[in-house]
Amino acid sequence: MIATLRRRHRIIWRVLVPILFIGAVSGYMLAPKYPSDQFGVSRISYPQLLRSVVSENYMFDLRNGYGGESILEVKQISAINPVSELVTIRYRKASGSEVTQELGMMGGRKKYSFNLKTIQPPFSVTVTDTIKRVTLANIEF
Amino acid sequence: MSASYQGVLWNRQKRIYDFVLWSFIAVYIALFAFLNYRFDPRITPETLFIRATGTLALLMLHVILSIGPLARIDKRFLILLYNRRHLGVSMFLVAGTHGVFNLAQFHSMGNVNPFVSLFSSNMHYTSFINFPFQVLGFFALLILFMMAATSHDFWLNTLTPRLWKSLHMLVYVAYALVIMHVVLGVLQLEHEPTLFGVLLFGLTWVSGLHLYAGWLEGKRDREASHTEGWVAVGTSDDIEDSRAKIVFVGGERIAVFRYNGKLSAVSNVCKHQNGPLGEGKIVDGCITCPWHGYQYRPEDGCAPPPFKEKVSTFKLKMVNGIIYVSPKPNAEGQFEEPLVIG
Incomplete structure (x- = not known):
């Protein structure tokens, strides 16, 4: 390497580091820190x-x-294909x-269950795409 | 960069190198898939492939960025430089696959153009933590594409080595973009200490190597910057036959070669990619660059016909058994009578 390039390398790394x-x-x-304890694909329905x-x-x-x-069950039914969705109540x-x-995360076209324990309607549920940071659903129970 | 161009100058060594490299890529993806399915069977094939290619490209980028400083620190790593371009282009192909799958997975199912979606689906451009990390990956990929597309010697010659090298130093910008792409992307979704630890280790390794190599080179340059007039090289016994000793003069480097009982001095900088000629050896009567094998005659610094590259030569003299080199370069390709060892 020529002297100019050596110098440029040194400057770049001193700035970058x-x-x-x-x-x-x-x-x-x-x-x-998204909740992960309730993350789970549900194979059965109550x-x-x-x-x-x-x-x-x-x-x-x-x-x-x-x-x-x-128990709140959420299932994606459209052709949108987010792989990281946050469900909030x-x-x-x-x-x-x-x-x-925050109830938990979803990750694609499967059915997910979230235990709401004693929470009863009325309440609203929001699904957000955590990658695109957009709201995918906002519904009222 | 010389008489004619070919797509790739294949030889047995390059074929073996590419075979081993692509076998590694295939094994990595297969192993990644196997382990992921075993520990997380819910994962979809698309997500799995995106993760496999993403992590693999990141690993390959770290290896590529380690080769340069390793070769400057220890000559034994010079061999790795020879096929670095093949590794770079392969890494771009893996990263490109990651990018294409991402675009298809996240941005192709809406009613807007996937590229418009990439830039407009997350508009938190003023936020640090919510910044659209995919955009960072896109620009990193763009730089890597530019580098892969101009990796051929045709572009090296057309753009001139100086501009080409400057363009290819954008890899550091790409590296910074990739690191932030990972930090603001997957590390936001999966707050895994192990994942972060591995990334931090890679970052420390690469930056540590570059800082150390830069410090070493800077030290040599500083020590040499005070020299004036003829510069002492040492005795002829200090130089191994068919090899060189590098001396530092005014910030630049001169390689003094010993061969067939004679001594000749040329610029240490190869015309191809500024490789260190003094770390090469004399093969078939020619100085051979350790990076890509470019050759020059020691007496006049000219590449043997039909090649046309030329480097500067330097005058040598011997006083009381000590070799001295003039810091003033001759014109590139100018014949300089070799100093005969008495």
């Missing part, structure tokens, strides 16, 4: 269907679990305060 390390570490530290809502891209079934808990507590809770 701090930028990349700061970018990588802060990107990792600031990353949102027998007692309480209510069903269909949006343009998804079908939402609210069912009763065997222990009396509320918004409901009002008995005290009157409004709560937004």
Whole structure:
């Protein structure tokens, strides 16, 4: 290498290294922590269907679990093909305060179940594409 | 860069290299698929292929970026430079496959052009953490495409080595874009410490190598920048037969070769890709660049016919058994009488 190129290499790396390390570490530290404990493909449906809502891209079934808990089943029904979807619920507590809770992640055209425990309608459910950062569905129960 | 061009100058060594490389690529993808299906059977084939090609391209990019500084730190790694372009083009093909599958998977099923969707589906351009990471990957791929497309010697000659080398140094920009593509992409979705640890290790490895190699070269350049007049090279016994000793003069380097009882000095910079001639050896009477085998006659710095490259020669003298080289270069290709070892 000629002297100019050697010098250019040195300058580039002295600039790049701090930028990349700061970018990588802060990107990792600031990353949102999506819930993963409720992530799961459901192969069976609970027998007692309480209510069903269909949006343009998804079908939402609210069912009763065997222990009396509320189960939300979400299934993608359209040709859109997101592979990373975040399901969020918004409901009002008995005290009157409004709560937004991330239920879990979906990953494609399968049926997913989320245990809502004691949460009962009315509530709204939102599905967001975490890659494109767009809302795919927003429905009311 | 010389008398004529061929698509690829195939030889047995290159064929073996490419066979081993593409076998590795096939084995990596197969192994990745096997392990993923075993531990996460829910994964779709498209997602699996995107992940396999993405991680493989990232691994290959780290290897490619390690070769240059490794060769500057230790001559034994010079052999890896010979086929680096094949590795680079292969890496682009793997990264390109990753890009095409991504475009098909995430942006081709809507009612807008996939490229429009790529740039407009996530408009958080002012946010750091929500930044559209796929756009970063797209621009990295664009740079890699430009490099792969101009990797042939035809472009090296057309663009001139200096411009070509500057263009190919954009690989560092591509590397930065790729790192941020991973950090703002998969690491946002899967907050895996192992994944982050591996990425951080790769980043530390590559930047550590480049910083160390740069420091070494800088040290040599600083030590040499004070020299004036004739520069002492050492005795003829310091130079192995058919090899050279490199001296640093005014920021540039001169290679003093010993061959057939004679000594000749030429510029250390190969006309092809600025490779270090002094780290090569004399083969069939010609100085042979260790990077891609370009050859020059030691007496006049000219490539043997029909090739036309020329490098500068330098005057040599010997006083009391010590060899001295003039820091002033002769014109490129100018004959300089070799110094006969007494």
